[in-house]
Amino acid sequence: MESEATSQAGQALSTAAVDFDFTHFDLHLATKLVVALAIGLLVGLEREWRKQDADDHDRIGIRTFGLMGLLGGLGGTLTPTIGTWLVPAILATLALLLVNDRRVTAKDKAFTLAEDMTTLVAALVTVLLGVLASIGAMELAVSCAVVVVALLYLKPTLHALIGKLTPAELQATVRFLVISLVILPVLPDKGFGPYEVFNPRTTWLLVVMISAMSFVGYFAIRALGAALGVLATGIFGGLVSSTATTVSFAKLAGDAPEQGRIFAAGVALANVMMTLRIAVLTAVLAPSLAIVLLLPVGLAAATAALFVAFIWYTTRKSAVSPNEMKIANPFQLSQAIKFAVLLTVILLLERVLTENFGEAGLYVLAAIAGLADLDAITLSVAKNANVSGEVLSGVVAILLAMAANALVKGIIAGRAGGAFARWSVAAMSMMLVSAACGLAVEVYL
Structure with missing residues (x-):
């Protein structure tokens, strides 16, 4: 049953993504990648703005998040061609890089990895939303991105409400x-x-x-x-x-x-x-x-x-x-x-x-x-x-x-x-x- 479910999931991902001919410009493919990039820029906009309050200019911002969104879009697009292992590999590699970066940065700073966990999770979510956009669910991906930005922006409000x-x-x-x-x-x-x-x-x-x-x-x-x-x-x-x-x-x-x-x-x-x-x-x-x-x-x-x-x-x-x-x-x-x-x-x-x-x-x-x-x-x-x-x-x-x-x-x-x-x-x-x-x-x- 488990192998059958895995096979069906692989088939669904393959049918969701069109077999693109990469030898010429494909407007539909370009649109998906642009949406994936825009999702990353949207989430990164809030993170970049938040750096001003935190006075932490080493924190990843709008450019990095934009690239991570595009990375997810490329991963989802290339999965039918390279293999279903591509997206998990991208996520694992990115997680290791981010965790190591935070540990190195934390040596000379007053914050710890746990305090910056929201940014790390937001980065992984951004990649997955880029993947979601690349397989055709662009409206859902953008809607989720807006929810992510709202959750990040409303941090003080949510904390205050819960405290009351x-x-x-x-x-x-x-x-x-x-x-x-x-x-x-x-x-x-x-x-x-x-x-x-x-x-x-x-x-x-x-x-x-x-x-x-x-x-x-x-x-x-x-x-x-x-x-x-x-x-x-x-x-x-x-x-x-x-x-x-x-x-x-x-x-x-x-x-x-x-x-x-x-x-x-x-x-x-x-x-x-x-x-x-x-x-x-x-x-x-x-x-x-x-x-x-x-x-x-x-x-x-x-x-x-x-x-x-x-x-x-x-x-x-x-x-x-x-x-x-x-x-x-x-x-x-x-x-x-x-x-x-x-x-x-x-x-x-x-x-x-x-x-x-x-x-x-x-x-x-x-x-x-x-x-x-x-x-x-x-x-x-x-x-x-x-x-x-x-x-x-x-x-x-x-x-x-x-x-x-x-x-x-x-x-x-x-x-x-x-x-x-x-x-x-x-x-x-x-x-x-x-x-x-x-x-x-x-x-x-």
Whole structure:
């Protein structure tokens, strides 16, 4: 098995690199080598700039890194002709040269090899990115180079951020990385149970998404302050899932109930983004439906925006600092799992209704589907309206789904209690009233 895998890897590398005729100028080959050189110059630019702060002019800089990028490009290009051992040999030789150079230089200086390890690793990465560019993956190689430069440049910022982490925050970060980068990729992406409604990867993805929203909210509040941090989280969270954002804010409001109104403003802003998302989806898929839906959805968004403006204006001066909010933990897995289980149950009910009622149960189906998500029912209604031309019933179905979704978020907010519950429920209730008034105008006019 191992020899077969090695053989396949060699074949992949051979097919990735074109058999070039080196007796004439090849523009495609030249482009790859230029990209490899540019990658080295890009990484070397940061290293050269860093030498000014370190007052270390012996450190390798932009010219050397440029040559290393080109070296990688040449190694990847010549591998099919010379042999697969060429790139490993280049890396080993370069590593030995760099390590020896650092040891010699360190004799008369105050730094050690370990302190300059970042530059050595960056050099080897640059060579490999040059190889990657030479086998045709130029966009990926350039993207990786930009990430490398960002990591090198942000060294002081990253060190400062890590230095400010509390033990609880570090523990929460590690747990989040485990559920998102270790558990999620290994879960099967297939349906189980009745109607195959339980998909482990999809369900766990929702858990990750809710946990991510909690993280975004927590650290945005720490970085930007209570008011601006909550609003920023509401905007981006609403683009992903207003329900998941509500779950996250309910948890934060439970930790800091005195800031309940500010968190309610975040929920209202997430609902504004939700209505905008619905408007964009319908406008793309069924413009005739979007025209009729514009007034109800627009009034709902405007109402929620007014709540956000009022809460922010009346609380911006009284908002406490992030350190005074006493938010215990940015990561609470149990709450995310409970919501994911609830969503699975709702999806099962939706499938049962679809199986038994079909299109005749559109309104019932919309109400049930809205308990979990608005995008799916919006897409379904928009496609149906585009085919049948039935617009008004589609508008009613989407608004029913919005009402059901607001009910779920109202229950979530209500469990948190306090000012957060009162203002969140009030904002969502007034949104529905505004949408109903807009629908009434559409019907009678």
